[in-house]
Amino acid sequence: MNIKDLSIEELDVLIREKGLPKYRTDQLLYWLYKKPVESFDDMTNLPKSLREEFDKNFTLWSIKEIETLISQDKTEKKIFLTKDNDVIESVIIPDKERLTLCISTQIGCRMGCKFCLTGYQGFKRNLSPSEILDQILWAKMQGYPITNIVIMGMGEPLDNYHNVKKALKILFHEKGISFSHRRVTLSTVGIIPEIEDLLKSFPQIVLSLSLNAPDSVKRAKIMPVEKIHPFKSVMNIMRKYQKRRKLFTVEYVMLKDFNDSLEDAVKLIETIRSHKLRCKINLIPFNPWPGSPFERPEEKKILEFQNLLIKNNFSVFIRKSRGSDILAACGQLRWKRLNP
Numbered sequence: 001m002n003i004k005d006l007s008i009e010e011l012d013v014l015i016r017e018k019g020l021p022k023y024r025t026d027q028l029l030y031w032l033y034k035k036p037v038e039s040f041d042d043m044t045n046l047p048k049s050l051r052e053e054f055d056k057n058f059t060l061w062s063i064k065e066i067e068t069l070i071s072q073d074k075t076e077k078k079i080f081l082t083k084d085n086d087v088i089e090s091v092i093i094p095d096k097e098r099l100t101l102c103i104s105t106q107i108g109c110r111m112g113c114k115f116c117l118t119g120y121q122g123f124k125r126n127l128s129p130s131e132i133l134d135q136i137l138w139a140k141m142q143g144y145p146i147t148n149i150v151i152m153g154m155g156e157p158l159d160n161y162h163n164v165k166k167a168l169k170i171l172f173h174e175k176g177i178s179f180s181h182r183r184v185t186l187s188t189v190g191i192i193p194e195i196e197d198l199l200k201s202f203p204q205i206v207l208s209l210s211l212n213a214p215d216s217v218k219r220a221k222i223m224p225v226e227k228i229h230p231f232k233s234v235m236n237i238m239r240k241y242q243k244r245r246k247l248f249t250v251e252y253v254m255l256k257d258f259n260d261s262l263e264d265a266v267k268l269i270e271t272i273r274s275h276k277l278r279c280k281i282n283l284i285p286f287n288p289w290p291g292s293p294f295e296r297p298e299e300k301k302i303l304e305f306q307n308l309l310i311k312n313n314f315s316v317f318i319r320k321s322r323g324s325d326i327l328a329a330c331g332q333l334r335w336k337r338l339n340p
């Protein structure tokens with residue numbers, strides 16, 4: 001078992017059951033989450049016998065970095081090997097004063113969004129809490145001053161909610177990584193009731209709804225989840241929690257000749273207004289992958305779409321494509337490794 005799969009409370013019980021004082025829990029937590037080290041032996045203020053016992057009974061790292069790719073735009077992609085010999089990816093994205101880390105929560109994904117290479121690859125398994133946390137802790141140990149975390153890599157986080165929630169509790173806990181709620185964005189297709197529990201449990205986390213279509217009929221054509229968890233129900237839940245928080249984000253992957261017309265923009269405006277949801281909109285021009293059924297819209301159409309939304313008083317951003325020379329988009333590198 002990996003020691004970071006235990007919650008902070010479970011670790012405390014473990015230490016107490018050994019008859020050790022509480023400060024030993026704090027010392028252990030310090031080495032796990034404040035100043036991560038490579039081995040139990042590096043936890044120098046713990047008694048040697050305790051370090052040896054941990055080493056016998058637990059693993060400290062659940063994933064191993066096997067490669068770092070650095071893009072011309074300074075985006076870095078970390079490739080990690082899991083214990084079952086698969087690979088997961090995280091991406092470090094510098095942008096002015098921000099350094100954002102994008103992490104994965106599953107190997108593959110079972111949501112099957114038609115525009116997504118990870119979805120196309122199918123689902124293998126959920127990541128454990130330690131595998132989710134280790135992507136962050138590895139960056140921390142290597143000295144990256146991460147300012148923001150986005151849970152937008154491989155997988156649908158709310159489809160692995162039990163493990164994601166356990167990892168988030170450690171991420172935010174003052175004795176854990178102690179990261180600010182407000183600097184974490186979780187992107188989801190919207191799974192009920194997990195989305196409601198997330199909004200209750202972590203009211204300050206930034207939530208991003210992956211919408212990608214102006215109406216339910218079109219969405220169902222590219223996102224099978226729409227038939228089980230319609231976005232209208234998801235938006236109703238989000239509206240319930242609107243008062244307590246900043247804006248939500250709506251993500252809209254722009255697909256040529258599918259959802260990029262001005263009629264689509266008008267419908268999108270109507271849809272969001274009809275749900276009285278205050279949100280900002282991120283337009284994500286599609287990044288084609290080999291064999292993908294969609295193409296990227298022309299620049300002119302993307303700008304026209306954006307302008308119409310702006311004229312209707314929405315905050316709209318076009319997400320820049322980062323790290324395309326190192327296949328930084330979600331799932332691309334795993335796909336290449338599995339299909340050389």
Ligand code: SF4
Pocket residue numbers: 109110111112113116117118119120153154155156189330
């Ligand atoms: S877009 Fe997200 S939810 Fe959809 S298949 Fe890809 S990883 Fe899964």
